[in-house]
Amino acid sequence: MSGAEFWIVVLRVVLTFGLLLLVTLLNVWAERKILADMQSRIGPKRAGPFGILQTVADGLKLFFKEAVTPRKVELGMYLLAPFLAVVPAFLIFMMVPWGKPLTIGGNELALQGADLNIGLLFILAMSSLAVYSVVLAGWSSGSKYPLLGGVRATAQAISYEAAMGLAMVAVVMFTATQGDGGTLSLAEIVNRQAGTWGDVIPALEPILRFVPRWNLFPQIVAFVIFFVAIVAETNRAPFDLVEAEQEIVGFHTEYSGMRFAMFFLAEYVNIFSMCAIAATLFLGGWNGPTFDGSVPGFVSALLPTVWFLAKTYFLVFIFFWIRATLPRLRYDQLMQVGWKRLIPAALGWLVVSAAVISFRQFGSPWS
Amino acid sequence: MGLIAELIKGLRVTGGTMLRTIAGSGLVTTEYPKEMRVKPQRFHGRHVLNRYPDGMEKCIGCELCAGACPADCIYVRGMDNDPEAPTSPGERFGYVYEINMLRCIFCGLCVEACPTEAITMTHLFEFSTTNREDAVYTKETLLMERDGTVPHMFPDDELADLGELDTADGWLRATAPSGVAAYEGTLMWQGTPGPADWAPEPTQEERDRRSGEGETDG
Numbered sequence: 001m002s003g004a005e006f007w008i009v010v011l012r013v014v015l016t017f018g019l020l021l022l023v024t025l026l027n028v029w030a031e032r033k034i035l036a037d038m039q040s041r042i043g044p045k046r047a048g049p050f051g052i053l054q055t056v057a058d059g060l061k062l063f064f065k066e067a068v069t070p071r072k073v074e075l076g077m078y079l080l081a082p083f084l085a086v087v088p089a090f091l092i093f094m095m096v097p098w099g100k101p102l103t104i105g106g107n108e109l110a111l112q113g114a115d116l117n118i119g120l121l122f123i124l125a126m127s128s129l130a131v132y133s134v135v136l137a138g139w140s141s142g143s144k145y146p147l148l149g150g151v152r153a154t155a156q157a158i159s160y161e162a163a164m165g166l167a168m169v170a171v172v173m174f175t176a177t178q179g180d181g182g183t184l185s186l187a188e189i190v191n192r193q194a195g196t197w198g199d200v201i202p203a204l205e206p207i208l209r210f211v212p213r214w215n216l217f218p219q220i221v222a223f224v225i226f227f228v229a230i231v232a233e234t235n236r237a238p239f240d241l242v243e244a245e246q247e248i249v250g251f252h253t254e255y256s257g258m259r260f261a262m263f264f265l266a267e268y269v270n271i272f273s274m275c276a277i278a279a280t281l282f283l284g285g286w287n288g289p290t291f292d293g294s295v296p297g298f299v300s301a302l303l304p305t306v307w308f309l310a311k312t313y314f315l316v317f318i319f320f321w322i323r324a325t326l327p328r329l330r331y332d333q334l335m336q337v338g339w340k341r342l343i344p345a346a347l348g349w350l351v352v353s354a355a356v357i358s359f360r361q362f363g364s365p366w367s
Numbered sequence: 368m369g370l371i372a373e374l375i376k377g378l379r380v381t382g383g384t385m386l387r388t389i390a391g392s393g394l395v396t397t398e399y400p401k402e403m404r405v406k407p408q409r410f411h412g413r414h415v416l417n418r419y420p421d422g423m424e425k426c427i428g429c430e431l432c433a434g435a436c437p438a439d440c441i442y443v444r445g446m447d448n449d450p451e452a453p454t455s456p457g458e459r460f461g462y463v464y465e466i467n468m469l470r471c472i473f474c475g476l477c478v479e480a481c482p483t484e485a486i487t488m489t490h491l492f493e494f495s496t497t498n499r500e501d502a503v504y505t506k507e508t509l510l511m512e513r514d515g516t517v518p519h520m521f522p523d524d525e526l527a528d529l530g531e532l533d534t535a536d537g538w539l540r541a542t543a544p545s546g547v548a549a550y551e552g553t554l555m556w557q558g559t560p561g562p563a564d565w566a567p568e569p570t571q572e573e574r575d576r577r578s579g580e581g582e583t584d585g
Contacts (some may be wrong), residue, residue, distance in 0.1 A: 037383040037388040040395045325377040 015095070015115040020093045023309070024268045028055040030313075031268075031320050038324040059261060067257035072142030081140060082255070082262035082326055084133035088126040093273040097120045097187045099286050099305035111286075111305065112187060119186040121174065123277060124165055126231055130270065131157040132241055134235070134251050139147055139255035149251035152331065153242040156232060159338030160239075164229035168348035170222040171281050173214055177357050186277075189215075190285035192216045214284040214323040221349045227315070230274040232338070234267065236319055238326035241334060245257070247365045275315035276308070283311045387582040403528070406490050411473040413491040414466055415517050416510040417484065417533065424454050424510065425485030426461035435480035440470035461485075467492060490531040494520055 029052055036043025043141040044051030069078070094113025116122050119183060131153055138150020171189075176182035178192045178200075197217065198209035216223050232239035243250025252263045279285060288307030290300040330338065386464075387393045417425045446462035454460040456475050477486050496502050501520075511517045517532035528539020 034385065037385040040384055040388055040393050042394060042396050042398060045398070224512060321381060324375070325381045 008107055008109055012110060013113050015111065016094055016098065017090065019098060020269060020272065021092065023272050024265065025054070025055045025059075027268045027272055027316060028264075030316070031323075032115070034317065034320045035324050038321070050153060062264075063258055064263040065257040067255075067259050070142065070254050073254065074140035074142060076252075077136045077140035079259075081137035082163075082259045082266075083134045084136065084264035085130060086262050086269070088130040088133075092123055092126045092130075093269065093276065095123055095186055096273060096276045096280055097190050097285055098276070098308050098344040100290070100301065102301055108174065110187065115185055115187045117167065117185050120168055120184040120189075124161070124168070124315075127164075127270075127274075128157070128161060130266070131161075133263075133266070137255065138251035141251075143254050146251045146253045148248045149244075149253075152276050153235070153331075154234070156239065156334060156338075159312040159335060160229045160232035160342070163225055163338065163342035163346045164233060166343065166350055167222040167226035167229065168281070170346075170350050171219055171226075172354060173350075173357055174215060174219055177361065186280050188287075190280055190287060193284040194287050212284055212287065214277065214282060214287075216282040219282065219353070221345070222353075223278070224228040225346045226278060226281070227318075228342060230278060231322065232334075233318065234270045234319075235276055236271065238329050239334060240328060241331060244328060271316060271319055272312065275319065276312045278315055279308065283315075285311075294311040374562040404436060406492075408532075410488075410490050410492075411475050412489045412531065413468075413494060414471075414477070414486055414509055415462060415489050415505065416461070416486055418511055418513065419456070422473075422513045424460055425483045426464065427455050427457040427480065427483055427485070428459045431480040431482060432477035432486055435476040436478060438470045438472045440467040441465070441564075442467075443479060444482075461506065464509060466504045466509065467502065468504055469499065471500045489517065491519075491528070492522075492531075493527075496520075532573050 008289050033043045033051070035041075044054035047057045062315065069075070082173040083104060095111065095116060097115070099111030101108050103109070108337045134157075137147040138148070138153065139148070172182060172184060175189050175192055183189060183192075190258040192345040193213050193215060195213045196209055197211045198205040198207075200213060201208055213218065235242045236338070243252065252260055255263060286304035286308040290303045292300050384393070421426060426443075427442060430443045430445065433441040433443045440461065442465040443461055444463040448454055448460055449456060453477070475488060478488055481569040494502075504520075508518055508520060519527055519532060521527055
């Protein structure tokens with residue numbers, strides 16, 4: 001690896017990391033502000049313009065607070081759990097391409113932490129690892145409410161990860177038909193969503209010319225299943241049984257100070273990265289009009305990032321909207337939605353799209 | 368399908384509320400302390416011990432307020448008036464008068480119990496302290512000045528609104544003696560603590576007589 005290549009890798013990681021931290025700061029503020037608006041309140045307003053620095057203030061407060069260690073904790077696991085929450089959360093986002101690759105001085109700079117050829121598998125693996133932090137934090141706290149939260153997390157994660165994975169499989173199968181062979185790399189999945197559906201189906205070109213070639217349209221069912229599953233996966237309302245504040249306070253009851261802040265950070269990082277993955281898989285990632293030629297070069301270089309952020313924030317907004325609207329599910333309802341609705345729906349959709357794809361590729365079996 | 372319809376209905380409610388709030392209407396919170404909301408007339412705030420217009424204390428040290436107090440937060444000791452220079456028009460006066468604001472539940476039963484309307488409540492509700500001793504209000508703090516103003520615990524405080532102490536709650540007139548609460552806007556609502564300047568309400572006897580004559584009474 002030459003020096004330039006090394007520094008480009010460093011730059012990629014640092015840029016991705018910085019973007020993630022920045023949007024997380026904004027996310028916490030945005031959630032509080034949006035929830036306040038939906039509940040006819042004012043929301044944070046004092047710190048900075050429109051209270052935008054509220055998260056910084058809260059973070060500083062938590063940073064300087066004492067991190068109390070209760071007497072009955074299982075110390076090693078107790079100290080490890082916050083890191084287990086943060087590290088997978090950051091690693092997930094490293095897979096997501098958040099802009100069109102830039103060319104700087106002959107070197108190509110992909111705006112993506114790392115383009116693994118097994119990107120999607122890596123994401124599934126990391127999101128499963130993140131559950132360990134919740135379970136271990138709940139168990140190692142040596143207190144009954146966190147333990148309840150941890151137990152709930154186990155069941156919830158197992159049920160919804162299956163639906164999430166199955167929805168992803170449908171997308172991967174479909175993507176394989178859209179280009180040269182199958183792929184799990186997110187950069188390649190984004191590339192295959194460039195253009196409009198008019199380019200693919202020439203017969204309907206006049207109508208489909210304005211419909212972007214997103215996986216959303218052929219895979220709408222998978223998108224709905226995936227979205228419900230990621231809401232559950234990130235432990236957000238109405239699936240926030242893991243940290244149901246009103247009943248069991250949550251798996252992080254015994255955490256305070258910076259250790260609590262890390263769980264908090266991980267939750268919001270997860271929201272953003274999960275929405276980013278949904279936007280990448282279904283909404284075409286950074287694809288969008290760049291107006292090449294009619295606007296200055298740097299604008300068309302930055303526009304893909306703007307499209308990516310706009311799509312992601314649209315989904316993040318729906319997260320907040322749902323949180324402000326729906327009451328928390330009961331535990332049996334949670335299990336029912338997961339096992340009796342989502343997984344059968346995901347399996348059914350998988351069979352349907354597999355049938356359609358094979359029919360298009362090999363013709364009818366009776367011919 | 369029914370569930371989906373319900374979900375969309377719910378999302379419409381929250382989304383509509385958000386748009387309305389962004390447009391700047393329908394806010395239910397204010398930016399306290401920059402902006403105070405108007406308190407209801409019968410707001411139960413800090414107590415004040417009143418004086419007659421001639422400067423005499425109304426309290427006669429009877430301890431009925433202490434007896435009525437469900438939280439046991441009032442301590443009163445009476446003392447005989449000096450015949451040469453009486454403190455109150457009666458035989459005795461409140462020599463010691465203490466209210467522990469940490470115990471007080473602001474129910475207003477002391478106000479109701481007082482036979483001379485000596486203790487009333489104001490609209491002041493911001494009186495946090497940094498130590499427990501300061502939360503026990505003595506006669507020095509509770510008693511109004513001879514000119515009718517009420518001493519404030521922290522007059523230099525940024526949040527201190529001296530006007531709140533001049534606003535008596537409506538409890539006094541609304542519950543006595545006929546029990547009819549429809550006095551808003553009439554002279555019977557007295558804005559400030561101190562001597563009443565309203566006409567006495569009709570007594571029960573009078574009311575019975577009048578309703579016997581076929582008159583209707585609110």
